[in-house]
Amino acid sequence: MIKGNVHVLHSNLPGNAAVLRALFISLSESRSLRAIAEKSSFGQRVSTRFVAGTQVDDVMRATAAVNRNGATVSIDNLGENVTNAEEARASAQIYYQLLDEIAKRGLQANISLKLTHMGLDVDEKLAYDTVSGLVAKAASLKSFVRVDMEGSPYTQRTLDFVRELNRVPANQGHVGTVIQSYLYRSEKDVQDLLAEGIRIRLCKGAYKELPEIAYQSKADVDANYVKLMKTLMTSGIYHGLATHDESIIKEAKAFADREKISRDSFEFQMLHGIRRDLQQQLVRDGWKMRVYIPFGTEWYPYFMRRLAERPANLFFILRNMFRA
Ligand SMILES: Cc1cc2nc3c(=O)[nH]c(=O)nc-3n(C[C@H](O)[C@H](O)[C@H](O)COP(=O)(O)OP(=O)(O)OC[C@H]3O[C@@H](n4cnc5c(N)ncnc54)[C@H](O)[C@@H]3O)c2cc1C
Numbered sequence: 659m660i661k662g663n664v665h666v667l668h669s670n671l672p673g674n675a676a677v678l679r680a681l682f683i684s685l686s687e688s689r690s691l692r693a694i695a696e697k698s699s700f701g702q703r704v705s706t707r708f709v710a711g712t713q714v715d716d717v718m719r720a721t722a723a724v725n726r727n728g729a730t731v732s733i734d735n736l737g738e739n740v741t742n743a744e745e746a747r748a749s750a751q752i753y754y755q756l757l758d759e760i761a762k763r764g765l766q767a768n769i770s771l772k773l774t775h776m777g778l779d780v781d782e783k784l785a786y787d788t789v790s791g792l793v794a795k796a797a798s799l800k801s802f803v804r805v806d807m808e809g810s811p812y813t814q815r816t817l818d819f820v821r822e823l824n825r826v827p828a829n830q831g832h833v834g835t836v837i838q839s840y841l842y843r844s845e846k847d848v849q850d851l852l853a854e855g856i857r858i859r860l861c862k863g864a865y866k867e868l869p870e871i872a873y874q875s876k877a878d879v880d881a882n883y884v885k886l887m888k889t890l891m892t893s894g895i896y897h898g899l900a901t902h903d904e905s906i907i908k909e910a911k912a913f914a915d916r917e918k919i920s921r922d923s924f925e926f927q928m929l930h931g932i933r934r935d936l937q938q939q940l941v942r943d944g945w946k947m948r949v950y951i952p953f954g955t956e957w958y959p960y961f962m963r964r965l966a967e968r969p970a971n972l973f974f975i976l977r978n979m980f981r982a
Contacts, residue, residue, distance in 0.1 A: 678969035683866070686962030695958050702957075707975045708931045708964045709736065709957040714752065717953035718759055720930065721767050724949045728941040731767035732804055732927070733760075736954035737775045743784055746777030750788045752954075754795060761799050768802035770950060773816055786819065793823050797832040802857075804898075807836035809865040810872070817847060824856050831857070836900075838863030839883035840872040848886055852893050859898040859927060860886055864963055884909055891919050898948060900927035904936065911945070921945055929964070 685691060695701035702712065710720035721731045735752045753769055760767045771789070778785040789803070796803045805820050807813065820835040834857030837844050841863065851858055862879050863872070873879045880903065887910055890897040899910055907926065914921065925946035928937050940947045952960055965971050 675969055678972075679966045682962050682966035682969065686959050686966065692958040696955060704975055705957045705961045707971070708929065708952070708961055710930060710951050710953045712953065712955045712957075714755055714759060714953075717756075717951055718763060718765070720951050720953070721760070721765050722763065724930075724951070725766050727938065729937060729947040729949050730925070731765070732770045732948055732950045733767055734770045734806070734950060734952040735775075736952045736960050737956040738772050738808065738959065739774045740777055740780060743777060743780055746775070746780060746784060746788060749775050750792065753792050757792070757795050757799055757801060760801065768796070768804065770804040770806050772806045772808055773812065773819060774808060778812070778815065778819075786822070789819070790823060790826075793826075793829050793833045797828050801832065803833050804859060805833065805835045807838055807861075807863075810841065810867050813841065813843070813847075817851070820856065821851075821854060824854060830855065834858060836861060837886065839886055840867060840879045842871060842873070844882065844886060845889075848889055852889075852895065855895060857896055857898075858890055859900050860890055861900040862903075864967075880906060888913060891924055892917065894923075896924060898925050898927040900950070902928055902933045902936065907936070907940070932964070 710717045717733055721733065724731050733756055735749060735756065737749055740746045740749060749771075753771060756769055759765075760769075769792070771792070773785055773789070776785045776788045789805070793803045805816060807816055816835060820833060823829050823833045835851070836859045837848055837851070839860065839862050841847075848858065860883065862883055873882060883901065883903075883906060887899055887906070890899070891910070891913060899907075901907065910926070913919070914924075921944055925948050926940055927948045927950060930949055930951040937947055937949060
């Protein structure tokens with residue numbers, strides 16, 4: 659079972675940061691701390707840096723605010739690895755509610771989900787039927803379902819699942835998935851998905867993977883990101899470039915200008931609460947920008963993954979809390 663592991667790009671890490679990252683990784687896996695944190699009001703206050711509250715209304719307000727600033731949204735109902743069918747059905751219900759509320763309020767938003775949250779490890783057929791129902795609903799609303807990518811034990815299963823969904827003609831263009839540039843296999847996976855016209859979100863990857871299957875250094879992960887990014891941008895299919903990495907974003911913009919790739923043929927994507935300045939700048943400069951907004955009661959592993967990516971966030975959050 660995948661826990662909240664974080665991919666650590668070892669090179670260029672000063673000693674203290676590496677220790678803090680390792681600490682946040684192990685904290686992300688602590689069940690007891692998670693149970694305490696998710697119930698405490700202090701924990702909920704701290705998590706608001708990256709998570710838009712616990713209720714559907716909270717995330718609708720956050721979505722409307724992002725839309726007013728000119729960016730679109732993908733909403734994630736936080737959670738992973740449910741252990742029974744009841745939990746899987748309850749998670750799916752929230753996604754149905756999200757799709758209805760987005761349509762009712764006329765918001766520019768779609769949904770992102772994890773297959774283990776929809777019961778993949780409990781009953782694969784149940785997960786397929788559930789996600790299939792959500793994609794059909796999204797298609798009827800001209801919306802979209804992004805199937806997030808989890809750790810490597812789920813890579814092939816996730817790709818097979820999404821390709822199966824995309825074979826239904828009415829679903830085409832309404833379901834897509836994610837490719838992680840740290841995996842060696844990703845170039846081939848990109849080719850296979852493109853051959854079937856499937857929309858891709860490209861990210862670096864957030865889990866801890868072994869050197870047998872994944873690049874370990876930031877330089878290698880970044881180089882593969884840029885290579886795959888160029889393939890996506892020239893594919894004629896609408897994809898998402900998910901990163902906060904300014905040098906990669908700069909390269910994407912220069913490539914688009916050089917190759918005369920229109921600014922509305924792809925989008926940049928970033929996480930709620932991270933590099934808002936850069937998000938706004940891209941919108942002002944006429945690029946498409948989508949913000950991934952997570953919400954829900956199960957915020958702890960997600961929050962810890964964000965702290966592990968940048969331990970300095972903890973000090974930033976605490977300083978702001980004590981200022982407030
Ligand atoms: C929209 C979106 C969807 C994603 N979906 C998935 C998914 O389905 N599966 C998956 O494995 N991963 C997913 N990720 C996470 C991704 O794989 C990376 O772990 C994460 O985005 C950090 O990588 P980076 O590209 O920003 O580059 P990095 O090299 O990690 O960071 C580049 C710069 O970005 C800034 N930055 C990065 N992270 C933070 C942070 N937490 N706080 C503050 N600043 C930060 C810093 O300035 C840093 O120097 C997603 C990311 C985004 C943006």
